[in-house]
Amino acid sequence: MEQEKIWAGDLQAAAAKAYDNGRNSLVAMFANDERQIDGHFAIYCIFSLAQTPYFKILKAQLHESEPLEFPSVVPVTSAAAWYEREIHDLFGLKPIGHPDLRPLVLHENWPHDHHPLCKDFDIHTPVPTVSEEYKMEYVHGEGVFEVPVGPIHAGIIEPGHFRFSQAGENTIHLDAKLFFTHRGIEKAVEGLTIDKAFYQAERICGACTASHALSYSQAVESIAGAVISNRARYLRVIVAELERLHNHVGDIGNLCAGLGFAVGVSNGARLKEELMRLNELVTGNRFLRGLIVPGGAALDITTEIAHEISRMLRAIETDFIEVLDLLRENDAFLDRVNTTGILPRQAALDLSVVGVAARASGISKDMRRDVPYAAYQNMNFKVPVYTSGDVAARLWVRADETIQSIRILRQALAGLPSGTLRVEIPAIKPYSSGFGWSESPRGGNVHWLMIGEGNTIYRYFVRSASYANWPAVAVADPGNIIPDFPLINKSFELCYACIDR
C-alpha cells in the first residue's frame, strides 16, 4: 500500500493534494504514539482515490520535542472534523485552525491533561473527575427555543444527547453529543495477542459483528501476508451477506416504527427473527459470531446447512417482496418518507459519507465492488443508487440491496469451493502496520492495526460506517419538523456501539 511520509507541518498541504478538490475522499484519520519506536507521534490519513490504487496513506510525523500541534485538515475537508477532535482528546495533539475543538470522545468530566491513547498513560491510572461546561451549539433569535433530548430516552435507545434549535415545530439547527458509553476498546486491546484481541473486535457492535470480525481479520492477514483458502473466502461472503440481510430487513421494519406503521413493524420483526434463527443455525450464534476468524473460517457450512439456507432464502424473498409492495402502494406511508430528511449529494461528498446513506444521495460507492475482498470479485451483483437523498431513498436502497444480497448468497452457496478452512498466522515483524475493510450493512468499515512484539496489538484503530455517517444526520435534519427526527434518524440507522469503541 502506498504510504507517503511527511512532516506534520505539511499535513494540510499534502491532504489538500490527496483530496484533490473532492475527487477523492477521506476514509479515516487517526494518530499513533510511536515515540518508543522512533521518537515521533504519527498522524495517518487514509484517502480513497477515484482510480487504482484505491487507497493512499499519508503518514505525518511530529517529533516529541516539537510543540504538539499540526495544521488542521478541516479547511480541506469537513470529514476530518471528528477525527481531529478525537486525536485531540486521545493524544493531546492540537489541530491548529480547527473551528470546533470541543471534546468529542472524552466529555467535559475528563481532565484536559489525560490522553489515554498515549503509551505513557497506564490503563489503570485513576482519573479524577472534573466538572466543566460542555457548550452545545444553538441558534439565537426571537421565538427560537432549544429542545434538549436524551441522553436518557423514553424507549430502549442507546445514549445520545440531541439539542434542537427550534422555530415552532421546524428545526433550524441540530447539535449532537455522542460517545457517552465510550469503552476504550482501542486501548484495552493494546498488548493482547492478535487472537485474543479478535474477540473484542468482533464484539464492538452486535449489529455489524461479522463486518468487524471481517475487517479485523483482513487487516491481520494483510499485514502477515497470509493467503486464506477460497472456501474460507466464500464462507466469509455468506456470513457477511446474512448479516446484511437481517440488518436491512430489520431496519426497514424499524423505519416503519418511526412513523407508526404497525403492519410494517411486525412484518419486519418477524422476518428479522426468521433470519436470526437462520444465523443461529449457520454459526451457532444469532449475531453470526464465531465463523470469521483471522486466518480464514473457524466453522464450516455443510451441504445440509447450505440447503437449509437456500430453502429459507426462497421463503423470505417471497415474504419480503410482499412487505415491500405493502409499503410501495401505501400513499400515507409514502407521504411520510418522500422528501423527508434530505441529505444533499454535496454534503454527503464533503463529509465522506459511506454506505446506504451515500448511495441514497447519488454517490455510487460500495467497497464490495470498488475494492473487492473475500470472494466478492467472483460475485455478480448490482449496487443500487438513488439520487433523492431522502428517507425514501435510504429505504429503497436497503430494499434493493436485500434482493441483491439474496442473489449473492445464492451464487456463493452454489459456487462454494472445497479447501482448508484456516491457515496459521505467521510471526509478524514488529511495528508493521496495515488495514482491512469490509462493507457492513451501514457502509465501509475500516480497521487499522500496528503489530508489536510477539504478534501483539500495538495500536488498533476502528473507523466504523456509523462514525463516518453520524455528522450527516445533523445536516439532513434541519429544515424538517421535529416530530420527523426519529424517522430521519432511523433511516440512517446508525449505531452507537460502533462509535463508542
Added chain:
Amino acid sequence: MTMFIDAIQALILLMAAPLVVGVIKKAKARLQNRRGPVLRQLYYDILKLLAKDSVESPTVSWIFRITPYIYFTAALAAAAFLPIWLYGGGFANDLLVFIYLLAAGRFFLVLSSLDAGSAFGGMGGSREMFISVLVEPVLLLAMLTVAVRSGSTNLFAMAGTAMQETFSLSYFFAAGAFFIVMLAESGRIPVDNPDTHLELTMIHEGMVLEYSGRPLGLIFWAAALKQLILILLFVLLFVPWPSFGAGSLLLQGISIVVKVVLVAVSLAVAETVTNKMRLFKVPNFMALSGLLSLLALAAQ
C-alpha cells in the same frame, strides 16, 4: 332519582373503560400477528400506579397537582351525562355542556404540561392545542347534524331522535365525520400514536410525561374513560340500531356492549392499516371530517 342513575351510570362506565382499552389493544395485537397483553392489563396498571408515590419536579405549581383530579372528574361528569338509558334528562345533558366538560379537562392537562418546563411537555401541549382547535369545531358540527334533526341540543332528545330515524345519507356522512374526530380525540393513529416511545413525536403521551404514580394512574383511567365516552356517543347518535328503548333495559345494554366492542375493533383496524401522518397534514384530515359534516347537514 335522576342523579342517582347518572352516578351509577358514570361508575359503570368508569369500571368498564379500561376493558375497552384492553379490547382495542388485543385487537391491534391480533391484527399484527402478536399475542398482545391480557384484556384486563390496564386494570393492573392502574391499580399498580394508584398504589405508588408520585415524583414531582421541584418547579411545578398547584396546577400540576390538581390537574389529574380535574381531568378525572371532568371525564367522570361527562360519563354521567351520556344518554344511555333514555329516561329524559335535564339542562346538564346539553351537548355544549358535555363538550366543554371534556374541553375543560384538556385545558388543564395542557396547562400542567407547560408547568414543569420540560421541552416534551411544552411540545405535547402546543400540539394538543393545535389539534383541538381543529377538532372541536368539527366535533360540534358533526353532532349538530343530529341536533338539527331533533331540534334540540339535549343529548337525550338527540339520541331519541336518532333512534327513530331510518337509515339516511345524512347520518352516514355525519358518522364518518365523527369517526375521524374520534380517532383524533382519543390520541390514535393517524393523528397521535399511543404506543410510541419516541418523545419527539408524542402529543398526549408528551403532555403526561412528567406524571408518575397515583396522578398518572388517574390520567390513564380518565383517558380510557374519555375514549369510551366518545365511542358510546358514536354508538348512541350514529349507530342507534337496533334499538330497544327504555322498555327493555337488558336488550338495550347488550346491544350497546356489542356495538362498543365492534367500534373498538374498528378503531384497531383503522390504526393498523395506516400510519401516523405528518403533523401539519392533520388540518387536512380534520377538514375532511368537517366536509363530511357539511355534506351531512346539506343532505338533511
